[in-house]
Amino acid sequence: MKIKAIKTSTLNVSAPPPRNTYYPHNTYVVARIQTDEGLEGLGYTQLVGGDGASSVRAYLEDNLVPRLLGEDPLHIGKLWQKMYDADRGLRKKGIPMYAISAVDIGLWDLFGKSVGRPLWQLWGAVTDRVPVYGGGGFLSYTVEDLVKEAEATFAIGARHYKMKVGLPNVMENVERVRALRKAVGDDVHLLVDVNQRLDVHTNIRLANLIEPFNIFWYEEPVYADSISQCAEVARRINIPVATGENEYTRYGFRDIVEQKAAAILNPDSMRCGGFSELLKICHLAAAYDIRIAPHLAPELSVHVLAAIPNALLLEWSITRTPIWREEPRVVDGLMSVPSRPGHGMEFSEAALSKYLVK
Ligand SMILES: [Mg+2]
Numbered sequence: 001m002k003i004k005a006i007k008t009s010t011l012n013v014s015a016p017p018p019r020n021t022y023y024p025h026n027t028y029v030v031a032r033i034q035t036d037e038g039l040e041g042l043g044y045t046q047l048v049g050g051d052g053a054s055s056v057r058a059y060l061e062d063n064l065v066p067r068l069l070g071e072d073p074l075h076i077g078k079l080w081q082k083m084y085d086a087d088r089g090l091r092k093k094g095i096p097m098y099a100i101s102a103v104d105i106g107l108w109d110l111f112g113k114s115v116g117r118p119l120w121q122l123w124g125a126v127t128d129r130v131p132v133y134g135g136g137g138f139l140s141y142t143v144e145d146l147v148k149e150a151e152a153t154f155a156i157g158a159r160h161y162k163m164k165v166g167l168p169n170v171m172e173n174v175e176r177v178r179a180l181r182k183a184v185g186d187d188v189h190l191l192v193d194v195n196q197r198l199d200v201h202t203n204i205r206l207a208n209l210i211e212p213f214n215i216f217w218y219e220e221p222v223y224a225d226s227i228s229q230c231a232e233v234a235r236r237i238n239i240p241v242a243t244g245e246n247e248y249t250r251y252g253f254r255d256i257v258e259q260k261a262a263a264i265l266n267p268d269s270m271r272c273g274g275f276s277e278l279l280k281i282c283h284l285a286a287a288y289d290i291r292i293a294p295h296l297a298p299e300l301s302v303h304v305l306a307a308i309p310n311a312l313l314l315e316w317s318i319t320r321t322p323i324w325r326e327e328p329r330v331v332d333g334l335m336s337v338p339s340r341p342g343h344g345m346e347f348s349e350a351a352l353s354k355y356l357v358k
Pocket residue numbers: 193195219220245
C-alpha cells in the first residue's frame with residue numbers, strides 16, 4: 001500500500017454560549033491520507049481560538065506532504081521519524097509538532113482501518129470505558145455560568161469539574177472557587193487551571209488560599225517554557241500540580257518528570273506528536289506512577305487511556321458543538337471506546353457544510 005495523496009482542509013467550528021465569551025471558534029486543520037488501495041485515514045489537529053491554524057496547514061503541506069507521498073502508510077514509526085527529521089532549523093515544538101501530530105493521527109486511523117480494529121484494541125486494551133471530567137469554567141464566565149456548567153457536568157454522572165483561576169486579582173479567583181464549592185457541595189471534585197497566567201509567588205499564595213476548598217488538581221501554574229518554575233510551585237503547594245498541554249514529545253515530558261514538576265500529566269494528542277508520541281509519554285509516566293489526563297480530543301485520547309495502566313480522566317465538555325457523525329457517548333460519567341476501526345471518528349455532513357472554510 002502506498003500514500004497517493006494527502007488532502008488538507010480547515011474547519012472553523014463555532015463555540016456555543018457561554019464558551020463563546022472566551023473564544024468565538026476553534027479551528028481544525030485536517031489531513032486526509034489517501035492510498036492507492038482506496039483506504040483513507042483521517043488526521044486532524046485543533047487550534048484553540050484558531051491561532052496558528054494557517055501556519056500549521058502551510059507547514060503540513062510544504063514540509064510534510066512531499067516527504068510522505070509514495071511511502072507505505074503502515075510503517076508509521078518510520079514515517080514519524082522522517083517527519084521529525086525533516087529539517088534541522090525548526091525545533092519540533094509548536095507549529096511543526098501540531099502538523100506532525102495531525103499526520104500521525106491519520107496514519108494510525110488508516111492502520112486500524114486496514115486491519116478492521118479500533119486502536120485501543122491494537123494497543124492492548126485495559127478497559128472499554130474511561131471516566132471523564134468536565135472542562136470549561138472560563139474566566140469570562142459569570143459565577144452563574146460556572147455553577148450551571150458544573151451542575152450539567154455532574155448531571156451526566158461525571159464527578160470532576162474544572163474552572164479557570166488566572167485572574168490577576170488573587171482574591172477574585174478565591175471568591176469564584178468559594179462560590180462554586182458552596183453551590184455544588186462537598187461530594188464532587190473541583191479542579192483549577194491557571195493557563196500559565198500567574199507567577200510562582202502568586203500561584204503559591206492562591207493555592208494556599210483555595211486549599212481549604214479541597215481542590216483535586218492545580219493546572220499549568222506558570223509559562224510552559226519554565227519547567228523549573230512549575231517544579232518550584234509543585235514543591236511549595238499542597239495541591240497536586242497537573243501540566244503538559246503545551247509540552248511536546250517524549251523529550252519535553254521527560255523534563256517535567258525528571259524535575260518533578262507535576263503529579264499528573266496533560267499531554268494533547270493533537271500537539272504532542274500524535275498517538276505515537278502520546279503512547280510513549282504515557283509509558284514513560286507509568287514508570288513513575290504518574291497518571292494521565294489528556295488535554296482536549298477525548299474522542300482520540302479515549303483509545304490511549306483504554307490501553308494504559310495509568311489513565312486518570314478524559315477532558316470532556318458539556319458546552320461543546322457537535323461535529324461528529326457519531327458523537328462520543330458518555331454514560332454515568334464514563335466514555336465508551338468506539339468499536340469502529342481506526343479512531344472511528346468522521347466529521348458529520350452537517351459540520352462539514354457549516355464549518356469547512358477551505
Ligand atoms: Mg489547561
